[in-house]
Amino acid sequence: MSVPKFLFRWRSPPKRMGSRLHGASGIALTLALLTAGPLLAQQTGTLTGIVTSRGTGSPLPDVQVSIQGTGLGGLSNQDGRFLIINVPAGEQTITAQLIGYGTISQTVNITTGEPVVFDFTLSVRAVQLDGMVVTGTATGAERREVGNSIDLITAEQIEALPVTNVEDILRGRTLGVTVSGQASQPGAGQRVLLRGVNSVEGRNEPLVFIDGVRMMSDAWEGSGGSMGGAESATGLAGIDPRDIERIEVIKGAAASTLYGTEAAAGVIQIFTKRGRPGSARWTANVDQTVTRVGHVGPEEDPTGLHMNDCTFGGPLRPDQSVPDPDCPSSGTWLKMGHGQKYDVNVRGGSEDITYFLSTGWNKEVGNMNVNNDGAQNFNLRGNFQFTTFQDLTVRLNTSYRRQHVQWIPMGGGLMEDNSNTARESLIQNIAWLDEGATPDNRDLLAMDKEMTQTVQQMNFSANISWLPMDNFRHRLNVGLDHSNSLYYTSRPWGYYDNPEGTRTRDEEIRRFLTLDYASSFSSGIPGLNRDFTSVLSAGGQYSAIEDQGMRVDVNTAVGPGNWETDDYDNITNYNEDYSGRHQGGFFLQGQFGWKNRLFLTAGLRADSHSNFGDELTHDYYFLWYPKIQTTYTLSDHAWWPDLWETARIRMAYGESGEPPPPGESLITWRTQQGDENTLVYQINNGGNTKIGPEITKEWEVGLDGSLFLGRVNYTATAYRRRTEDGLVYVWPPSSNGLEEQYLRNIGSWKAKGIETALDVLVFDNIDVQVNMNGRYQWNETRMGVLSNDPTDDYYVGWDQRFKPGVVMPAFLDWKLQNEDAVGELPVYSDTMEVYGPSYPPHEASLGFGVTLWNRLTFDTFFLAQWGHILTDLQASYMIQDDIGWPTSACIDARAARDAYDGGDDTALTGIKTKDLAMCTRGYREDWASPGDFIRLGTVTSSYRFPEEWISRLPGGFQQATVQLQAMNLWHWTDFPGMHPDALYGSAAWVDRAAGFVLPPPKRFTLNVRLNF
Amino acid sequence: MNIRTILRRLPALAVTAAIAWTTGCGIETEVTGITADKDISRPDLMHVLAHGANLELSHMHLINYAHFTAAATDEITNGYNSSGSYRRRAVNQYHNRPDWVYSQANESGWVAAYAAERMTDVNEANGTDPSTDPLIAHMRINSALAYQWLAEGQCVACVNWGPEGGELLKGSGDIYDPGNVVDSDSIMTMAITWAEMGGTVAQAAISAGRLNEYEPGFEHFIPENSLYASYAIQAMGYLWLEDYAKADEFAAKVPVDWAWHMYSHEENTWRNRWVYYSNQWALTTVWGSSIGTTFRDVEDPRIPWTVCGEYKEGLTVGGRRRSSSEYDRYTTNPGCQTYNYYGRYRTYDGDLPHYIQRKYSSWDDELVMLSGQEMKLVRAEVALRNGNLGAFTGYINDVRSYHGLDPIDVPATAGALEYPNAEDDAWSILDRESLFTLWLDSRRYANFRRWEHPFWTGGHYKTPDEALDNAGQHRPKYMRADGSLDWCMPLPDGEECNINPLVRETQWCQRLYEPGGG
Incomplete structure (x- = not known):
């Protein structure tokens, strides 16, 4: 029997809990096992059908549909259709599964003659036990083969969320992730940590790869940092969530071993959408959002710190009976914010070439009644896949984005102008009254300071997958991520605090070049029966990272106008810097399986990094990071009680590293002007020619399983992590002759934690589906050795410190000794005491969803953090x-x-x-008080119009969905300050403090999505 | 070659490229804005390096040393919130000022030694003779000076970079190479050795005719200067070690008009701390010092000072800050300031009348580190110890004559040190002449230690405020290496005790001798 090439493509036989998708080539419409000769002699039939999403009704492509025990199976196409021929007649068990969705199995009676039609619906599951994940090797791996926990979020989950950026997606929905704070201004991003604080001097944020290429994901230095402002833009927050196919969060050293040095804080892999063969399928989204800041400050204050109402006095100024002279005519400093977002994408293609093109623009105006605070984003993406040759797949992914943010000059932006008056003018202008304010709108003048940031980011990647043999795969990722930020702070001529005006220009450029090759060879094990399998993987990565910065400060504008920095009289500061570093390494990994039940993986990575000291690389050349993992699926045994359904235990150990900053290995000198105008050299950095990476060693054990026909999915992980050779700045003893601090690998700290998640399908029939999911995580990171001076602690900021024996970072200060007393003056401790951790050790979330008639959904999502200490700067x-x-x-x-x-x-x-x-x-x-809170994070409802209605509309519409989304509707807290999740400062800062920023606004979004 | 072939070869190319990069083909971090160690090993930069070593030596911490030791002796009175504390308590581990001196002395010694090593390498690489390099001689003198001061200040100190060598910067295999405890005599011995090394090179440079290898205005690089400095340091060293014959021998080689100044300051307001302390901020005052009390009426060009303010009649320093109306002001007197807070007529804290020192009145005035005049005083002391009062008087008169002062007569007796100074016997004359000649130049502290000066042994002057607050308190002593006690600076907590594991648990880091316990 011959089969046209465009209809069929050979695939490996599926396995019980999911089959190897063989990644990027997934464009097949149908698959049949043509070599199953004996089957042809039997009576056979054809099975066909459509797989759709339970929640959205959308057709699901790439669903693996298989017939148990036959080796037959296939992938659904872009329309969700699948076709399997030569199916033996009789009762067959059909299984359908897709990454991110629950697996479903049904018994179907196959008859000869007419094709049997059988449709599936799959539901998104918060806890996913099956599916492929990317692990750094060429083939990826099934979850049952992987010993560490990996969280995954799919496009459908993302589309159902009222999120503005990737950080919102990760918050509370991925185990082990802590997103610190919540944006109060449009364009702001947050700090993302995996399993807590991981380093004192190194990076704590995970590496982020997009389509296999490392990208700039962190906060820009100037943004929220050196340039003032209260919040910052991040690279991660700039990704358009609607371009994302899935996100994998890879935690723990065992997982990140294959990513080597720099991956100690974990890895986030983002995969963007790709095209599928077929006619062009368009999707358009229109979002209209309104935002509203609720009451600011204590409820007892009807004026809301004079932000909500500046027309009368309030508790602090009861004698004030007329509006503040600066009060806007609306009587409030706040206004309703408005956002609009328009995006469209199209995907389609032929057997040989597919495409995914998208573009989007959004603009959001913030909530302050001054300036044009807000942000605009423009995104453009083109992903192409070429499968001209059967064994070679080439994907080209390109993207460009431009973000323009007008920051509010609050917090540090005003603090730097005038630390005692202007600071308050953001939140209340009552301070002016003490000075006999006149109606000169000084607040508005203070707000006249402009802080604008424009970020551009381009990303190009090529993913080449070559499959010379079915069991031998090569993968090459090559890519470049280029981004730059241009930040201006301008105080115009006539500015209230500095009438001559000032202007600062800060430009940062970052480039990441990634070269990543891996190959995998799958086979049995010679001498052993077919129960034994092996996958040998090897590869190497190289990355080059460049950071470039330039800053110029000028003052004394020559007059009113929109000046460039050239137009000012004085340059008071000019600074430029550059660093370029390189990292490279190789890995070798062997995975051995037995009966698809037991998997043992051992790997070793060799790494080198240009930031290492010369002596270190000379003596050791490579640093070696080992890993070992094992998983065992208990439920495959016959003795496993059916009641308990599926269960898998896993264990992983691995090591990874964090390099020293650039230049720390070098002895450097600084020039200085001596007397008589002589040039002199003074030693600047004693250097450490043996400096190497921090080594993080992590164990984790876990249990995953499902109960009650897959209605209950659960996962639990416990981990312990120890960082050795921690990089800390130490003073050499004076007898050493050096008087400069230098980085040395003598620190150590350790962490432990647990992560659990439960996903319950509470009720499920043809019309109603009710599900609940919950997550809980606990992390404690404790400082061991911080310095060569046992008495040392390390000041992080805002009274937070790293200190030996204490959680890191901890809030430390002199503590009130008689806080429960009445009528006594405060008495404080003689020495600083630990108040508690400044990062929340406990975090939990609870989701609840109802789907009616397969087209109407309601979802709510609660988030809670507790156990940490926060101070409020505003109060x-x-x-x-x-x-x-x-x-x-x-x-x-x-x-x-x-x-x-x-x-x-x-x-x-x-x-x-x-x-x-x-x-x-x-x-x-x-x-400093407990920052505990519970928040109703999101509420969403969506309705998918009946397709028969939609199809009657002109324009070829196929599907239309309307969503109502809300964020931050309610929260509970005992925190006495402004808001326990509205944090001040750059997302790059380790220290956390509330205040100086507005509370996160309530967001209401109406989204209309059309497919045509 | 078709596209398929190319694509198929891409993985192999990628692997090759990765191997090339990670096996050392140019895998170096590039950082701009730095001067790396390798960048400065050039002959034309050796002067710059030498200037840097000079700057370390004269860095504000060592200039602080002059201020701190002056306040700890009878040279000057410290106002502001440390008023009298140095004098009352001398030093304890909590004071960061001696910490800075300690660390800066160590750094100065090391930086100069490191510079000399580099200069040697550069000379050899360029075919020039390092044994006659005037800059190397100068660097050896810098190391010797740093260690001389360390020895004079400390009972014990941790020392890592001795003149006996070792691979500089590498130590015992780690840059982090803390030193072991040695006593002040041993440190002084090292200073002498370094001075000998410097002298040897300087002599060779002179013999080789390398006399003019300096930039205009930097005559201190002349090898003759280094040679005299070598003699002077050895004289001071042997005096410290009580080898008076050798002290006299080396002191005799230095002409009276020679001096080694504190060269190469930073070009900022730190560069002469006396101007900063007395003129700009009025943190110190001559009021209450020996010069402001015992020698108040002495006219001597070596101790120029002016009364800028005075308590009104009947008022003394008291338990509260005096109001401005309680001062008589003489701010029109020569040298008094007309600006800056209280500095015009009282100290910055408002507590004490401002008698302004005028020995250093310009930022560009250079402090004197070594001088031929001091060598005359060394010789005078040796003569006095030998009972030769005639010779003693001759050396004293050499100094006086240098300043245009009338000679003194030979004293009747050797006498003894007293406080207040009796002014008539030889020891009192030596004490007075030494105070006047070396005033504010950081030299008196060492003499006080050597002489066990009565100012320190209970008879010291107390301001009324000190008397109120610290009646009966003595300055603490700290442990010498042999377990005996001495007035000196302790091993500092932050700079050494807490972070040097070799001494952290030793007796020198135990606070056995708290202030007031001596």
Whole structure:
């Protein structure tokens, strides 16, 4: 029997819990095992059908449909259709599975003659036990073969979320991930950590690869950092979520071993969408969003720190009966924000070439009633796949994005202007009243400072997959990620605080070049029966990373106008820097399987990095990172009780590294001007020619399983991590002759944690599906050795420190000793004490979803963090600046303290000492409080219009869905400050503090999606 | 070659490229804005390196040394919040000022030695003779000076880079190579050795005719200067070690008009700390010092100072800050400042009348580190110890004559050191002449230690404030290596004790001798 090439393509026989998809070539419409000669002699039939998503009704391509025990199977096409021929007649068990969705098995009676039609619906599962994941090798691996936990989020999950960026996607939906803080301004990104803080001097953020190529994902240095501003843009937040096919979060050293040095903090792999053979399939989205900042500050204050209402006095200024002179005519400093997003993509192609093209534009105006605060984004992507040759697949992925943000000059942006007055002007202009404010709109003038940032990022990657033999695969990823940020801060001529005006230009450029080759060879094991399998993998990676920066500060504008930096009289600072570093390595890995039940994987990676010291590379040349993993599927045994369905235990150990910063291995000198205008050299950095990477060693054990016909999926992981050779700055003893701190590999710290998730399909019939899912994670990272000086601690910022024996980072300060007292003056400890960790050790989420008639959905998502300590900068600085805090407790305490200081010894009677500390002293430690919160993170509802309605519309529409999405509708907290999840500062900062930023706004989005 | 062939070969090319990169073909981090160690091994940069070594030696911490030791002796009175504390407590581990001196002395010694090593290598690479290189001689003197000061200040110190060599910077295989404890005599011995090395090279440079290898204005690189410095350091060293004959021998080789200044300051307001302390901020005052009390009426060009403010009659320093109305102001007197807070007539803290020192009044005034005048005083002391009062008087008069002062008569007796100074016997004359000649040049602290000066042994002057606050307290002593006690600087906590595992648990890092316990 001959089969046309365009219809059939040979594939490996599927396995029980999922088959090897052989990745990128997945364009087949149908698959049949043509060599199954004996089957041809039997009575056979044909099975066909459509696989759709349970939630959206959309057809699902690439679903692996297989017939158990026959070796027959195939992939669904772009329309979700599958076709399997030569199926033996009689009852057959059909299994359908897709990455990110639950597996479904049904019994079907195959008859000869007419094809048997059988349709499947698959549901997205929050906890996924099966499917392929990328592990750094050429083929990827099935989950049952992998010893470490890997989280995965699919495009369908993403499309159902009211998210603005990737960080929103990861927050609470991926185990082990902590997203620190929540954006309050359009364009802001957050800090992402995997399994807690991992380094003192190195990077703590995971590496991010997009289509196999490393990308700039971190916060820009100037943004929220050296250029002021209260929040920052990140590379990760710039990715359009609707371009994403799936995200894999790879945690733990065992997983990241194959990524080598720099991967100690974990890896996030993002895969963008690709085309599929068939006619062009268009998808268009229109989003309209409104945002609203609720009440600001204490509920007792009807003015909301004069942000919500600046027309009268409020608790802090009860005598004020007329609007502040600066108050906008609307009577509030806040306004309704508005966002609009339009994107369209098209995918399609032929057997040989497929394409996915997308573009999108969005603009969001923020919530401050000044300036044009807000952000605009433009995205363009083109992904192409060439399968001209049967054994060779080439994917080319290109993208460009441009983001323009107008930041609000709050927080540090104003603090730097005038630390005692302008700082308050963001949140309240009441401070002006003390100075006899005149109607000159000084707040508006303060806000006249412009902080604009434009980020451009281009990413190009080529993924070449060559399959010379069915069991021998080569994969090559080559790519370049180029990004730059241009940030201007301008105080115009006539600026209230600096009438001559200033302007700062900060430009950063980052480039990542990735070259990644891997090959895998699958076979049995010679001398052993077919129960034994092996996959040998080898490969090597090289990456070059360049950072370039330039900054110029000028002052004294020559007059009003929109000046360039050239137009100013003085350059007060000019600075440029560049570093280029290289990393390369090889790996060898062997995976051995037995009965598709037991898998043992051992690997070794050799790595070198140009930031290592010369002596280190001379003596060792390569650093070796080993890994070993094993998994065992208990439920494959006959004795396994059916009630318990499937269960797999796993264990993994691995090592990975974090390199020192550039230049630390070098002895460097600085030039200086001596007297008589002589040039002199002074030693700048003693250098450390033996400097090497931090080595992170991590164990994890886990259990995954399902119960009740797959209705309950669960996973649990426990891990322990130890970092040795930690990079810390130490002072050499003076007798060493050097007087400069230098980095040395003497630190150590350790972490432990657990991660659990449960996904329950509570009710499921043809009309109604109810599911719940929950996640809980706990992490504790504790400092061991920080320095060669046992008395040392390391100040991170905002009273947070790394300190030996203490969780890292911890909030440390002098502590109120009589906080439960009444009528007493505050008494503080003589030495600094630990308040608690500044990162939340506990995080949990709970999701609840209902699907009705396969087209109407309701989803809610709660997030909670607790166990950490947070201080509030806004409140503490308002107290210190003698403005006060508008709660009755604070107002009473302040009055009592004033009376007491005036000689009334009885004035403190009945006043809580804690209130005295917070409201009259107001240091950061006085406001350090548990930052626990529970938040109703998202609420969504979607409705997919009946297809028969849609098809009647002109224009060839196939599907239309409308979604209502809401974020941040409600939260609960005991935190006394502004908001426990609105954090001040750059996403690059390790320290955390609340205040100086607006609370995260409530977001309401209407999304209409059309497929045609 | 078709595209398929090319694509098929891509993996192999990639592997080859990766191997090439990771096996050392240019895998180096490139960082701009730095001067790497390898960049400065050029003959034309050796002067720059030498300037840098000079700057380390004269860095503010060592200039601080002059201030700190002056306040710890009777040279000057320290105002502001450390008022009297150096004098009352001398030093304890909590003071960061002696920490800075300690660390800066170590760094200065090392940097100069490291520079000399590099200069030797560069000379050899360029076919020139390092044994006659004036810059190397100068660097050896720098190391010797640093160690001389370390010995004079410390009872014990940790030392790593001795003149006996070893591979500099590498130590015992790690850059992080802390030193072991040695006593001040041993440190001084090292200083002498380094001075000998410098002298040898300087002598060879002179013999080789390398007399003019310096930039205009930097005559201190003249080998003759290094040679005299070598003699002077050895004289001071042997005096410290109580080998008076050798001290006299080397002191005799130095002409009275020769001096070694604190060269190559940073070009900023730190470069002469006396101007900073007394003129700009009025942190110090001559009021209450020996010069402001015992020798208040002495007219001597070596100790120029001016009364800029005075308590009103009947007022003394008290338990509270004096208001401005309680001062008589003489700010129009020569040298008094007309700017800056209280500095016009009282110290910055407002507590003390400002008697401004005028020995150093310009940022460009160079402090004197070594001088022929001091060598005369060394010889005078040796003569005095030998009972030769005539010779003693001759050396004293050499100094006085150098300053245009009338000679003194031969004293009747050798006498003894007293406080306040009795002014009539030979020891009192030596004490006075030494104070006047070396005033504010960081030299008196060492003499006080050697002489066990009565100012330190209970008879010291107390300001009324000190008397109120610290009645009966003595300065602490710290342990010498032999277990005996001495007035000196302790091993600093932060700089050495906490981070040098070789001494962390030893007796020198135990706080056995808290302030007031001596």
